[in-house]
Amino acid sequence: MSEQAGGRPTAVDVSVIVSVTERPVRLAELYREYSAALTSSGRQFEFIFVVEPWHKGSLEGLRALADQGDPIRIVESRHVIGESAMLKLAATQAQGRTLVLLPAYYRVVASAIPEIVAAVEGGADLANCRRWPRRDSWFNRIQTRVLHSAVTGLPRTQVRDVGSGVRAMRPEVLRDLPLYGDFFRFLPVLALRDGYSVVEVDAEQHPLDTALRIYPPGVYMRRAIDVFGLFFLSRFTYKPLRFFGLVGTLLSGIGALILMVMFVQRLGGRGLADRPLLLLGVLIFTLGVQAIALGLIGEIIVHFNAPGHRSYRVATATLETAGEPEAGRADQEADAG
C-alpha cells in the first residue's frame, strides 16, 4: 500500500472517498467538479482516492493537483483487495466528520454533494443519493428498477436507488458495518438493518451518466447472487437452521411422501424396480436431509462465534456497559416476540 498526500486542511468537515475500481473517468476533472461544489458550500474537505493496481495510469492529473497543494490523497493498493476493503481502508484514513462515497465516474450533479452532507449534519446517519429525475436510457432504468424490486423484497429496505453509489454518512457507519465482497453496493440497506437512520435525497442525474449500460451476463448473475446473499444474511445470519431446516423439511417431506405412497403400493403388489419415481423420492429425501445437515453446520459456526459478537446495537444508554464491551454488530432479524 502506498500513499501520496497533497495539502491537508487542518479541520476537515468532509472526506470524499473515491474508489477507483471500474471505468474511471478523468479523475482530475471529476475532482475539480465535485470539489468546486464543496468549496462553494463553505466546508473544509479532503479527497481520498483509493486505487486498484490496474488504474494507476489514470492518476497523473491527480498527482499534479496534489503536488500543487490540493487536498488530495492517493492510496494505491498493490494487489486487488476489492472495493469493500478499499472503502474500509479509506475510512481509517479519513479525517472528516462526514464521509462521502463517490464512484470514479459521474452519477449525480455536483450540487447534490453538499445536500447529502447537510442531511448527515442534520442528524441522519446516512444519506443516499437517489438519481431523480433520471435522464438515462429506458434500459438503464429497467435495470435499476429490477434491482430495486429485488432489494425491496427484503426486510427494512426503504431505499429507492440502491445503485447510485453516492452516499454521505457518519464515519462510524462505514467503520462499524460488516462490509466485504460486493456488499458495498447495499450500504444503505445494511445501515438500515443495523438500525442507523437513513434518508434519501433526490439528486439530478449527471449528464455524463446517460450512456446505455449493458454488462456481461456474469455481472447480472453476480448481482442476483448478491441480492440472495443479502436476503439470507438479513434474516438468517444467526439462525441458519431456520432457512436450511425449512428447505430441508419441505424437500424431505415431499420425498418421504413419495416413498410412503410407493411403499403402500408395493404392499398392494405393485413392483418398485421399474419405477424411476422411486429414485426421485430417494433423491429428494436425501437432498432434504443434506440441506438440514448444512443448516446444522451453519449453527455450529454461529454457536462457536457467539461469544465474540452481540446481536444488537445500542443507540443510547444511561449506563456504561458492565459486561462485554463490544456491543456493536447487529446481524439479527427483528422479532417482536
Added chain:
Amino acid sequence: MNKPVPDLSIVVPSYNEAANICPLVEAVRDALPGLDWELVLVDDGSTDDTGRQMAIAASSDPRIHVITLARNFGQTSAMQAGFDYARGDVVVSMDGDLQNDPADIPRLLAKLDDGFDLVVGYRVARQDRLVTRKIPSWIANRIIARITGVSIRDNGCSLKAYRRSILERFVLYSDMHRFIPAMAVAAAGARVAEIPVRHHPRVAGESKYGLSRIWKVLSDLLAIKMISSFRSSPLVMFGWAASVSAVLGIGFALLTLVSVPGGFRSGMAYAYVFPSIVIVLFTSAFYMLLLGLIGEVAIRSDPTSGPIGVLPPGDEA
C-alpha cells in the same frame, strides 16, 4: 460517571409497552423496599411512546436506567443488552407487559440464597389464551425438557433470577432466551430451582407472540440438541448420518442383486432404478462425512471456544 454498583439488577426488555412502563416502575418500587436495586429498562426499538415513558421514569429515579436499541432486534437480543449493562451480583429478568409480578422477586432472591445459581418462575393460573399460548407452551416445555435433559415447567416465563457469574458464561442470540436454563446447565453446570409465580392478564398493549414461533422453537431446539450432544465432535454426528445412508445403499445394492433378474448386468432399463438409488445413497454418505469434517474445522478453528456460545474460563467480564 456511573453510580455505585447495586446488589440487584432488574432487566426489563420492552417493545411498544408505553402504557405499562409507569405502572411497572411503581410495582418494582413497591415490591423491593429496603433492597439495593437498579432497574435496567431496554427499549427494543419501540415505535410508540415507550422510549419517552422510560426517559421520564429514569429522570425521576437515579436507580432507573434506559438502554435504547437502534431498532427492534427481538426479545433475546434486548435481554442480552440488559444483561450486558446490568451491574448487580444478582440479575432478575422479567417482561415489560406487567404480566409478571415484581412482588415475586423477593421470593426468587430467597430461593437463590438457598444455594442455587438460577431460579426460574413458573406461572400458576396463567392468564393467556388456551389455544395459541397455553397449549403450544405446554407441548414446547415437554419437548424442551425431553431433548435438553433440563426439565423446566415453564421455559417461557421471563421472570428468572440469575447469579451474575452464570450470565457471564454464555451469550444469548437468535431466540435462545427460551433455553436459558438449558444453556446455563450446559455452560456452567448451574444449579437450577423453580418456584411458582403469579401471572396477571395483560391490561394494556398487545401480545407480540403468535403461532409462528412454533417453527422457531423447533429449529432452535434441534440446533441446541445437536450442538450440545456433538459439540466435541461433529464428525461423529455426521458420521452417524453417513452410516445410515451407506447401510441403506448396501441394502438397495443387495436388493438389486436379489430382485432384478441378472442383477446389474441385466441390461434392462428398469434395472437402473435400484443401482441409481445405490449411487445416490453412497454419494450422500460421502457428502455427510465431508460435512462432518467441515464441522470439525469450524470448531477447531477457534480452540478457545467452549460449548453453546460459552465464554472460555477466565474471559468473563
